[in-house]
Amino acid sequence: MPTIKRSVFFVSDGTGLTAEALGHSLLTQFENVEFSQHRKPFIDTVDKAQAIVARINECSRVDGMRALVFTTLIDRDIAAIVHAADAFCMSFFESFLVPLENELGVKSSHTVGRSHDASDSSNYQKRIEAINFTLHHDDGITEHDLEKSDLILVGVSRCGKTPTSLYLAMQFGLRVANFPLIPEDFERGKMPGNLPKYRDKIFGLTIKPERLNKVREERRAGSRYASLENCRYEVAEAEKMMQREGIHWIDSSSKSIEEISTTIMQELQLE
Amino acid sequence: MPTIKRSVFFVSDGTGLTAEALGHSLLTQFENVEFSQHRKPFIDTVDKAQAIVARINECSRVDGMRALVFTTLIDRDIAAIVHAADAFCMSFFESFLVPLENELGVKSSHTVGRSHDASDSSNYQKRIEAINFTLHHDDGITEHDLEKSDLILVGVSRCGKTPTSLYLAMQFGLRVANFPLIPEDFERGKMPGNLPKYRDKIFGLTIKPERLNKVREERRAGSRYASLENCRYEVAEAEKMMQREGIHWIDSSSKSIEEISTTIMQELQLE
Numbered sequence: 117m118p119t120i121k122r123s124v125f126f127v128s129d130g131t132g133l134t135a136e137a138l139g140h141s142l143l144t145q146f147e148n149v150e151f152s153q154h155r156k157p158f159i160d161t162v163d164k165a166q167a168i169v170a171r172i173n174e175c176s177r178v179d180g181m182r183a184l185v186f187t188t189l190i191d192r193d194i195a196a197i198v199h200a201a202d203a204f205c206m207s208f209f210e211s212f213l214v215p216l217e218n219e220l221g222v223k224s225s226h227t228v229g230r231s232h233d234a235s236d237s238s239n240y241q242k243r244i245e246a247i248n249f250t251l252h253h254d255d256g257i258t259e260h261d262l263e264k265s266d267l268i269l270v271g272v273s274r275c276g277k278t279p280t281s282l283y284l285a286m287q288f289g290l291r292v293a294n295f296p297l298i299p300e301d302f303e304r305g306k307m308p309g310n311l312p313k314y315r316d317k318i319f320g321l322t323i324k325p326e327r328l329n330k331v332r333e334e335r336r337a338g339s340r341y342a343s344l345e346n347c348r349y350e351v352a353e354a355e356k357m358m359q360r361e362g363i364h365w366i367d368s369s370s371k372s373i374e375e376i377s378t379t380i381m382q383e384l385q386l387e
Numbered sequence: 388m389p390t391i392k393r394s395v396f397f398v399s400d401g402t403g404l405t406a407e408a409l410g411h412s413l414l415t416q417f418e419n420v421e422f423s424q425h426r427k428p429f430i431d432t433v434d435k436a437q438a439i440v441a442r443i444n445e446c447s448r449v450d451g452m453r454a455l456v457f458t459t460l461i462d463r464d465i466a467a468i469v470h471a472a473d474a475f476c477m478s479f480f481e482s483f484l485v486p487l488e489n490e491l492g493v494k495s496s497h498t499v500g501r502s503h504d505a506s507d508s509s510n511y512q513k514r515i516e517a518i519n520f521t522l523h524h525d526d527g528i529t530e531h532d533l534e535k536s537d538l539i540l541v542g543v544s545r546c547g548k549t550p551t552s553l554y555l556a557m558q559f560g561l562r563v564a565n566f567p568l569i570p571e572d573f574e575r576g577k578m579p580g581n582l583p584k585y586r587d588k589i590f591g592l593t594i595k596p597e598r599l600n601k602v603r604e605e606r607r608a609g610s611r612y613a614s615l616e617n618c619r620y621e622v623a624e625a626e627k628m629m630q631r632e633g634i635h636w637i638d639s640s641s642k643s644i645e646e647i648s649t650t651i652m653q654e655l656q657l658e
Binding site for chain 1: 393413417461525549550557648653
């Protein structure tokens with residue numbers, strides 16, 4: 117089947133991140149179409165709306181096919197300008213706000229930019245503090261303040277603990293510590309330090325030895341540490357230890373950071 | 388006006404993050420309604436769908452008002468089960484997939500979980516590498532490899548450089564270094580180290596002295612470092628330096644991490 121090419125614009129009066137996320141998940145359902153995607157944030161004046169329409173129309177003309185436009189625009193006048201572009205426009209707000217107003221029996225406030233509102237500052241502060249906590253408790257740096265953590269990740273070196281920890285802190289304001297499980301721990305047959313005390317909030321990550329081998333080779337090519345044999349040993353020992361300690365774990369090998377994080381939150385009932 | 392309370396479910400066969408993001412931005416348009424929000428990810432079997440319907444129905448019964456349900460469900464059978472719940476259901480996919488199919492002239496693949504697909508591994512690797520780069524170039528730790536950075540953030544201590552850097556790395560795979568501007572730099576009248584060499588990819592953050600004072604007081608209460616007088620001095624000097632060096636900057640005081648990040652990407656044309 118020949119590949120079709122289409123230009124796509126995500127237009128918003130805010131960051132456009134929501135329009136892009138939903139638009140992107142719709143577009144991934146069309147495998148044989150190649151989409152050239154553009155996020156256009158902060159379109160919050162008539163001038164900016166007219167400029168973006170000119171850009172969209174030019175794109176449709178050059179492509180010889182009208183562009184796809186996904187919008188999250190609150191202001192009705194600006195939305196009307198953008199939706200008059202020579203394009204196939206889908207409005208995420210228009211489609212749902214009116215039905216929601218009817219269901220709730222109240223009018224929406226039509227206020228721009230509330231979804232990432234920084235003035236919701238208790239939530240903002242919580243995220244910043246969680247990021248700081250998580251940075252200060254990365255890779256087993258310290259056991260200080262572990263009682264204040266929401267979650268403690270364990271797993272062999274390079275299995276994805278740090279990105280997962282930071283994502284959980286950034287997105288959900290969770291204070292996450294992470295500790296590597298290393299050969300010394302396997303020899304002693306015990307989790308590092310005081311971790312057994314916090315068993316209820318520990319979650320394990322594991323990884324396929326073949327994938328771990330690849331990841332480690334990129335950092336220390338040819339080392340014993342990176343060798344497939346050692347990766348097999350470490351992964352088997354780590355899984356044995358987690359099983360013995362009764363710790364839940366998942367295999368991170370074929371999962372995105374978002375999927376790993378969501379699974380952990382679900383299993384530990386963090387919200 | 389009395390506050391209305393409603394239960395809300397975000398139901399997805401994937402992480403549910405997209406359903407939650409769009410649902411959340413719709414709900415923030417209703418100020419006088421108190422929403423109790425639940426994300427229900429990985430609803431990808433008939434059994435799980437039936438269990439979640441039981442949960443939703445119970446919630447509608449207890450509330451005495453039907454729940455709101457936002458879904459991103461690809462499988463039509465599972466979607467049909469969930470949408471039969473005693474609730475007000477809005478399907479983000481159903482509403483847009485069919486119009487998109489018509490516009491594109493092709494059928495969608497109806498494949499679950501493509502939007503955070505880890506098998507798109509070049510993108511995944513890029514994010515992981517960007518996070519590692521950013522962690523290793525936080526807070527002026529090193530000038531090593533700065534030529535490989537996509538962006539260098541500068542600003543006074545505690546103005547939001549670290550969370551912004553990590554967000555840009557995590558979300559967009561950008562390699563971000565950040566350097567504090569400190570009193571010694573102001574005395575020398577020069578940006579730290581080799582930074583002037585990279586002027587084109589430097590972006591500044593600034594902050595209102597009153598807010599900086601509050602943030603610093605939380606860390607080092609009563610110190611000269613945290614004092615309003617010193618905060619005023621540092622912010623004024625940093626802004627003077629950025630102006631002299633011709634560096635773009637924004638005030639982070641009332642912006643979310645997402646808004647700051649989006650603004651920076653827009654100004655430096657990073658995509």
